[in-house]
Amino acid sequence: MFWSKKSKKKPPEKQTREQMLAELKQNAQGAREAIGEKNLQKLAAQITGKKPDVNVQPSPMHQAREILNKMDDGRLADNLRAMAKDED
Numbered sequence: 001m002f003w004s005k006k007s008k009k010k011p012p013e014k015q016t017r018e019q020m021l022a023e024l025k026q027n028a029q030g031a032r033e034a035i036g037e038k039n040l041q042k043l044a045a046q047i048t049g050k051k052p053d054v055n056v057q058p059s060p061m062h063q064a065r066e067i068l069n070k071m072d073d074g075r076l077a078d079n080l081r082a083m084a085k086d087e088d
Contacts, residue, residue, distance in 0.1 A: 015023075032040060058066075068076060 035043075
């Protein structure tokens with residue numbers, strides 16, 4: 001019978017909580033430097049929607065959704081039926 005002997009690999013060294021936190025902080029600082037503080041503040045304002053001096057424009061999908069929500073249900077149904085007939 002042929003078989004191979006399993007190699008004994010050392011398990012990776014477990015990090016302590018403090019080492020993980022230090023590594024995370026270092027990675028976050030590197031990302032901040034790469035992105036830039038000004039861009040980071042703009043992104044945070046767009047995500048939270050709280051800062052008024054940042055011009056946040058809704059995407060076309062959100063604009064269309066708002067228009068559809070404001071439309072009359074009967075009119076919307078008529079338009080959808082018309083579109084379905086045109087495709088056939």
